[in-house]
Amino acid sequence: MAKTIRKTSKEPIKLPYILLEMFLVTILIISTYLYFDINNKIKKENKSLDNLKNTYEENINILKEKEKSLNELNQQIEKYNDLDKEIENTKNEFFNTVKQLEQDIKDGKSNKKIAYMTFDDGPYFNTYKVLDILDRYDVKATFFTTNVNGKVYYEETDTYNYDLFKEYIKRGHTIANHTYTHAIFKGLYDSVDTFMDSLMRQHEHIKEEANGYETKIVRFPGGSGTAGNLKYPIIEALREKGYGWVDWNAYDGDGWDLRTQSEAWGYLKKSLDENIEVILFHDYCKITTDLLPEFIEYMQDKGYILLPLFYDSVMINK
Numbered sequence: 001m002a003k004t005i006r007k008t009s010k011e012p013i014k015l016p017y018i019l020l021e022m023f024l025v026t027i028l029i030i031s032t033y034l035y036f037d038i039n040n041k042i043k044k045e046n047k048s049l050d051n052l053k054n055t056y057e058e059n060i061n062i063l064k065e066k067e068k069s070l071n072e073l074n075q076q077i078e079k080y081n082d083l084d085k086e087i088e089n090t091k092n093e094f095f096n097t098v099k100q101l102e103q104d105i106k107d108g109k110s111n112k113k114i115a116y117m118t119f120d121d122g123p124y125f126n127t128y129k130v131l132d133i134l135d136r137y138d139v140k141a142t143f144f145t146t147n148v149n150g151k152v153y154y155e156e157t158d159t160y161n162y163d164l165f166k167e168y169i170k171r172g173h174t175i176a177n178h179t180y181t182h183a184i185f186k187g188l189y190d191s192v193d194t195f196m197d198s199l200m201r202q203h204e205h206i207k208e209e210a211n212g213y214e215t216k217i218v219r220f221p222g223g224s225g226t227a228g229n230l231k232y233p234i235i236e237a238l239r240e241k242g243y244g245w246v247d248w249n250a251y252d253g254d255g256w257d258l259r260t261q262s263e264a265w266g267y268l269k270k271s272l273d274e275n276i277e278v279i280l281f282h283d284y285c286k287i288t289t290d291l292l293p294e295f296i297e298y299m300q301d302k303g304y305i306l307l308p309l310f311y312d313s314v315m316i317n318k
Contacts, residue, residue, distance in 0.1 A: 055139050090230045095310040102314045105275050113275045115304040117141040119283040120178055123164035125153040127283045131171055137296045142309040143168055144178035144219045165209035174308035176217040177202050184222045218245050244316035248278045252286035261291045278315050
């Protein structure tokens with residue numbers, strides 16, 4: 001009996017390998033894709049981080065600049081806070097120099113001349129014109145103030161006049177005291193107390209309206225002689241309050257019935273005969289206001305230095 005011989009196939013089974021290869025290739029493709037995708041994302045993230053870093057650095061630089069500006073601003077604010085003190089120191093130094101000049105003039109050591117222009121009884125609405133003229137010539141003066149108008153001007157009854165107290169200071173002038181009421185014939189000189197009460201009311205009024213400004217200079221309404229027998233008792237009371245007082249030695253006559261500029265010039269030229277003058281004007285008088293530019297030029301041509309009064313001046317009696 002013949003044997004049947006089974007022929008065994010030696011060909012490998014290829015399908016699993018193909019599937020495996022396909023799987024591996026797929027994995028490789030996916031991995032490659034993921035790699036590049038992740039890499040691109042990382043690059044984008046890095047770029048974003050770089051942008052954020054640059055923005056951060058720019059913001060830091062901006063903050064540093066702002067901090068620098070803020071420090072500079074704070075330094076300026078400190079300077080402004082000390083400005084009043086610096087101004088006061090400068091004024092004191094200036095007035096000390098003027099005081100020495102006054103003494104040299106009195107002692108005959110200097111041929112310079114000084115004129116103190118003073119304006120009584122304001123503020124008035126017309127005072128603005130006076131201030132503008134003084135500004136034009138860069139001249140400072142002294143304003144002996146009262147409250148005769150109350151809160152408004154009798155010439156401009158709708159206009160609040162206390163603003164002028166700040167205006168005096170703003171423009172560099174000296175404010176002085178001429179009593180609150182100026183009531184020469186209505187009780188001011190009844191006694192030392194009535195005078196001092198009016199003086200101190202005006203002192204506080206100036207302080208309130210001129211942002212804390214305090215004067216220690218007074219002019220007796222009508223002049224010191226008007227106080228009669230009370231003059232020296234009042235002077236003693238003034239000393240106790242640290243006040244000095246001043247009259248005048250030159251005038252244009254505008255405190256009474258002045259009719260023309262020619263008449264005013266007559267009074268002025270007749271009374272201007274000293275090397276240190278305290279000149280009496282009234283800032284309500286339009287004749288004085290009109291002659292003021294010519295008068296300033298006249299005094300400057302005569303060699304006078306035009307200045308505001310100050311407490312330590314030799315012209316202030318203490």
